Amino acid sequence: MHPRATALGIIIKEDDILLEEKIGKHSQGNGYYYRPIGGTIEFGETSDETLIREFREEIGAEIRIIRYIACLENIFTIEGIIGHEITQIYLVELVDKKLYENATFAVKEQTKVTTAKWIYKEDLFSGQKSIYPNGIVNLLKGIFYKS
Template sequence: MYPRAKTLGLIIKDNYILLEEQEGKHSKGIGYYYRPIGGTIELGEKSDETLIREFREELDVEIIINRYISCVENIFRIDDKIDHELTQMYLVDFKDKKLYQKENFTVSEGMKVTVAKWVSKDEIISGKKVIYPNGLKDLLKEII
């Protein structure tokens, strides 16, 4: 098994970040955890193109990519399975500024439906909310 190439986009509103809420088993236990919108880079696709596609597919919205932030390397274990991701991180904005007024977004990925919501930076930095990929919490301290 090889590392997977992924891309995620950070949308920031004041002191809040738009994050998808998921529930289940994760590398820090069982329960709720959060991650930015994005996904796996397909063969022949650039990471910024993937991000635009993923926001369109998952949230049905258009984004503007402001800038590349960093690559986050995430090696983690759930039960006996080890996984390894290389994630390109971008700072993005909604094209439609009215979307910043929405409290929640439906996230559709195949048959799976979850919700994305505005989560405060303080809840993330304090550890009240579990965020992935590992290393993103430290990155947020630098950019927000």
């Protein structure tokens, strides 16, 4: 096995973050968890190109990349199986400003459809809601609470 390279985009609306809601087994147990929209970087594709493609494919939206935030290396275990991701994190915005009015977005990944929704930042910061990849909460706090 090799680490998987991914890119994820953070979209903020006031005190909320647009996140995909998933349900299943994760490194902290079983149940609901959240992650920013994005996905696997394909061979020959840059991480910013990945984000543009993933947002277009998954929620049918065009984005503009505001800035690169950081790289997170996430090593995790789910049911005894080790996963390893190296993730490029970007701050992005929706090109169509009317989309910020949507309460939810259908997220289409191959044959599976999930939902993305606006999640209140404090629900993530307090640990009330689980978010991945590991380490992203500190990055989000840095965006919201610039010193």
